[in-house]
Amino acid sequence: MAYKNATSNSGAVSWYLQRITGAILFFQVLFHFGVYHFITGVSNISYNVAIERLANPWWKMFEFSFLIFALYHGANGIKMIIDDYIGVPGWRLAALTVLYVGMFVVFMAGTTAIIVIHKPVVY
Amino acid sequence: MYKWRGGMLSWILHRVSGIGLVIFIIIHIEGMFHIAKGPKAFNDVIAMYNTPLFKILEIFLFAAIMFHAINGIRIVLLDFASGSKYPKPLVWSTYIVTGVVFIIGAYFLWT
Numbered sequence: 001m002a003y004k005n006a007t008s009n010s011g012a013v014s015w016y017l018q019r020i021t022g023a024i025l026f027f028q029v030l031f032h033f034g035v036y037h038f039i040t041g042v043s044n045i046s047y048n049v050a051i052e053r054l055a056n057p058w059w060k061m062f063e064f065s066f067l068i069f070a071l072y073h074g075a076n077g078i079k080m081i082i083d084d085y086i087g088v089p090g091w092r093l094a095a096l097t098v099l100y101v102g103m104f105v106v107f108m109a110g111t112t113a114i115i116v117i118h119k120p121v122v123y
Numbered sequence: 124m125y126k127w128r129g130g131m132l133s134w135i136l137h138r139v140s141g142i143g144l145v146i147f148i149i150i151h152i153e154g155m156f157h158i159a160k161g162p163k164a165f166n167d168v169i170a171m172y173n174t175p176l177f178k179i180l181e182i183f184l185f186a187a188i189m190f191h192a193i194n195g196i197r198i199v200l201l202d203f204a205s206g207s208k209y210p211k212p213l214v215w216s217t218y219i220v221t222g223v224v225f226i227i228g229a230y231f232l233w234t
Contacts (some may be wrong), residue, residue, distance in 0.1 A: 043173050047162035074145040099173045110152040
């Protein structure tokens with residue numbers, strides 16, 4: 001089995017963290033999706049609405065923590081799938097590298113969108 | 124091959140919806156990144172989201188989120204609470220709760 005040489009840890013920590021972040025995300029995703037899709041509605045969202053919301057530090061903190069938990073949970077989930085299906089250590093390392101580099105780029109893009117201080121538009 | 128038994132379909136659907144949600148979050152962050160490019164770029168993205176195609180995708184997204192979230196609760200109950208005593212009722216109640224929440228939610232998203 002190629003599994004033996006691939007990794008030294010049992011994955012117990014990531015297994016545990018997947019459930020912890022999952023439990024947090026349960027509430028975060030219901031709040032985020034509920035507010036944007038049911039209460040505000042996608043058709044009522046605009047640049048000004050978005051920056052007004054992100055000007056509130058609580059909203060900023062919520063969206064940023066949601067970003068971190070969601071990307072960690074997603075990357076960790078894909079890692080589990082890679083571990084299950086890619087047995088050859090070299091290919092697994094290649095797949096994990098693509099995953100983590102890709103997720104880092106997505107994280108930076110998300111951080112830029114949430115953290116950058118935007119200016120409202122005066123029409 | 125796998126033996127087909129209770130929870131197997133849930134396991135597959137959890138992975139499939141999980142992969143779908145990862146693909147979604149990449150697209151979503153790419154879209155929201157346009158806020159850094161100014162009002163026109165951002166509002167153009169929102170205008171694209173308000174087309175019928177994206178309305179249908181939104182309902183698929185809602186289905187994936189609800190199944191993954193509710194089935195995720197089932198997994199946590201199975202692993203940490205006394206859910207392991209009631210594995211089968213947990214599986215079918217996952218589908219019932221997801222189905223009810225989806226039908227009600229999809230109605231409000233569509234109308």
